[in-house]
Amino acid sequence: MVKKPFILLFLYFLVLFQISFLPHFRFFWSFSGNNFFNLVFLVLLLINLLEKKEENFGILFAFFAGFLLDIFSESFIGFHVLLFVLISLFIKFFLKQYVQIGEQKIF
Amino acid sequence: MKISEKQKKILIFILSFSFLFSLNFFRLKVKNFFYLISAPIQKQLWKGGQGVAGFLRGVFEVEKLKEENKNLKTKNQELLAELFALKEVKKENEFLKKALEIGLEKEFILDLVEVIGRDIGNDLLLINKGKKEGIKKELPVITGEKVLIGKVEEVYENFSKVKLISAKNSFFDGEIPEKEIYGLVKGRGNCQISFELLPLEKEIREKDVVITSSLGGIFPKGLLVGEIKKIEKSDLEAFQKAEIQPYFEIDKLKFLFVIKQW
Structure with a gap:
């Protein structure tokens, strides 16, 4: 419980890092001049994939991550939130339905 | 009416999104607030x-x-x-x-040549034209300022050797035109030239200009040779002689003319 607020604070810095630090490295991973490397999205996927099935912190993380990206991007507030929350829900649904980690069986 | 856990979650979801989308009405203010705290x-x-x-x-x-x-x-x-x-x-x-x-081209038929080698010790120059270009032995070689350099000594297929007037065995007739003094211009080697067989009674001065005369027929008349540098006069000798300072500097020679006809 104590950890979660810190993760959200970390998320804030991560978003700032994404929008202020990483754009300079575009030459490193860009394709046709588009910056497709999204660190926030990568962390979102990791949190949702690695957390326990019964926990819902991944969705909360998706909500705040989307919100912060909306704030610092040109899109309307809610665009990234909706996108990230839907992705989180899909991962949760997918893991619940098809992955049984306890039995070491995937699909 | 009791609300189930699932309904509760859906309600929170809908309320959160409604709140979020409503923020778009104050979008500028909300964004400004976040920018303000994040700017540093x-x-x-x-x-x-x-x-x-x-x-x-x-x-x-x-x-x-x-x-x-x-x-x-x-x-x-x-x-x-x-x-x-x-x-x-x-x-x-x-x-x-x-x-x-x-106006050199009016007086002579010339061929422009380039100096490509020097043998200062033997007072020789190598030029870039030879038999193919119609260069012949004994043809005079001058600078663009009408200063006599020497004559063609040896002709190869594509190159020629020019013997400078300062070469040891080079001699020809020269004159000081203003005073009508005639003499023999003789090479002494190492870029030095002397003017010999000058009558004792004639008065020669330093800086007098020496040119070629038509007497010998080796060179055309009127080509510049140099100016008198030092006069050697002795009562024991029948003639006086003088040292000539040539008008050309061998190190600065780059382009020359071979006089093919005069």
């Missing part, structure tokens, strides 16, 4: 990003820079070669222009 951190991150990216870009683009540097060096060498070629053409043009100003 963003500034530092932006600076840091610039520095690190600049360094990495240099590291990753070393190969590209090397290639670019190599290409530029090649290009530079090409341009330098072109520049030197143009400079040569310019020099040649200036030389021809000078000759035209004097």
Whole structure:
């Protein structure tokens, strides 16, 4: 419980890092001049994939991550939130339905 | 009515999104607030990003820079070669222009040649034209200023050797035109020339100009030889002689004319 607020604070810095630090490295991973490397999205996927099935912190993380990206991007507030929350829900649904980690069986 | 856990979650979901979308009405104010609190951190991150990216870009683009540097060096060498070629053409043009100003082309049939070698010890020059270009033995060689250099000593297929008037076994008739003093211009070797067999009674002064005379028939009349530098006069000898300072400097000779006909 104590950890979660810190993760959200970390998320804030991560978003700032994404929008202020990483754009300079575009030459490193860009394709046709588009910056497709999204660190926030990568962390979102990791949190949702690695957390326990019964926990819902991944969705909360998706909500705040989307919100912060909306704030610092040109899109309307809610665009990234909706996108990230839907992705989180899909991962949760997918893991619940098809992955049984306890039995070491995937699909 | 009791609300189930699932319904509760859906309600929170809908309320959260409604709140979120309603923020779009105050979008400018909301964004401004976040920008305000994030600006100092963003500034530092932006600076840091610039520095690190600049360094990495240099590291990753070393190969590209090397290639670019190599290409530029090649290009530079090409341009330098072109520049030197143009400079040569310019020099040649200036030389021809000078000759035209004097009107050399009206007096003689000339062939422009370039000095490509020197043998100062033996007072010889190597020029870039030979038999193929119609150069013949004994033809006079002059500068664009009508200064006599020497005559063609040996002719090869594409090159010729010119014996300077200062060569030891070179001699021809010369005169001081203002005083009508005639004598023998003789080479002493090592770029030194003397004017000999000058009558004792004639008064010669330093800086008197010596030119070729038509008496010997070796060179055309009126070519500049040099000026009197030192006079040697003795009552014991039947003639007086003088040292001539040649008008040409062997180190500065680049383009010359061979007089083919006069």
